Amino acid sequence: MPDIAASELDAYAAQFERDGMVVLKRHFRAETLQAWRAAFEPLLRGRIAAGTTAVRGDNRHYITLPFAGVFADESIFCDPAILGIVERVAGEDPVMCQLATDTPLDGSTYQDIHRDTPPLFDDQPETPSFQLAVNFPLCDVTLENGPFETTLGTHRMRPDDAMTAWRENRVELKAIEMELGDVMIRDVRALHRGTPNRTDQPRPMVVIGYSRSWYYRPEVHIDVPADVDARLSARARRLLRSMPRVDSVQSPDAPEAYRKFAY
Numbered sequence: 115m116p117d118i119a120a121s122e123l124d125a126y127a128a129q130f131e132r133d134g135m136v137v138l139k140r141h142f143r144a145e146t147l148q149a150w151r152a153a154f155e156p157l158l159r160g161r162i163a164a165g166t167t168a169v170r171g172d173n174r175h176y177i178t179l180p181f182a183g184v185f186a187d188e189s190i191f192c193d194p195a196i197l198g199i200v201e202r203v204a205g206e207d208p209v210m211c212q213l214a215t216d217t218p219l220d221g222s223t224y225q226d227i228h229r230d231t232p233p234l235f236d237d238q239p240e241t242p243s244f245q246l247a248v249n250f251p252l253c254d255v256t257l258e259n260g261p262f263e264t265t266l267g268t269h270r271m272r273p274d275d276a277m278t279a280w281r282e283n284r285v286e287l288k289a290i291e292m293e294l295g296d297v298m299i300r301d302v303r304a305l306h307r308g309t310p311n312r313t314d315q316p317r318p319m320v321v322i323g324y325s326r327s328w329y330y331r332p333e334v335h336i337d338v339p340a341d342v343d344a345r346l347s348a349r350a351r352r353l354l355r356s357m358p359r360v361d362s363v364q365s366p367d368a369p370e371a372y373r374k375f376a377y
């Protein structure tokens with residue numbers, strides 16, 4: 115992965131504070147992501163056939179990835195530049211708590227505009243970032259195959275104020291076209307939505323969840339199998355410190371537990 119100088123990471127963090135998101139262009143190697151794609155395709159088919167995805171709209175599936183094989187890749191989840199930005203905006207010593215995918219298929223529709231989490235405190239001004247999503251697609255994302263659409267700057271607005279700004283056209287939705295290798299880091303409070311995939315190819319988007327060191331999200335977790343755990347670097351083990359250790363990866367027949375996703 116390309117090294118990014120500290121001053122450039124500072125600039126990304128400043129952009130993140132303003133917009134609620136940044137995109138690193140061509141950050142991950144295409145070959146790595148092609149291997150993820152090849153491993154994901156049978157998983158997608160099997161989970162849809164078994165009815166064990168979390169359905170996020172018509173023909174739109176959320177699927178947790180097994181933390182094994184190509185998916186347990188430290189070059190991805192311990193990427194120094196990404197963690198450098200995560201730590202600048204969400205504090206030192208973050209936790210990693212989610213490794214999953216969002217995949218709209220042909221026949222998917224517009225989601226209602228939403229944020230992925232409620233505020234930390236009711237009736238208080240919105241806080242600094244505490245829950246981040248690092249997204250990267252397993253294909254190019256075009257206007258045809260269901261680009262993620264997001265507003266800029268709504269991550270630090272109260273939910274009602276953000277919705278009012280959207281309804282009054284004071285903020286607009288921007289479709290994020292991405293090339294294979296691009297990485298988006300976003301605050302999940304920004305108003306956004308999934309859009310229709312009008313092609314016959316799935317559009318898988320990986321989501322890695324990182325949170326502030328003290329933040330617990332009961333709706334997601336990563337099962338870390340013992341053999342994978344034994345090979346983890348100290349950095350990876352620290353990121354995954356709150357995640358359960360298991361004998362082996364979860365059966366693909368297990369349904370997704372993460373159901374409520376829109377606030």
Ligand SMILES: O=C(O)CCC(=O)C(=O)O
Nearest residue numbers: 170216261262307308375
């Ligand atoms: O996959 C996408 O483009 C967006 C999905 C999303 O926002 C969600 O399901 O919360």
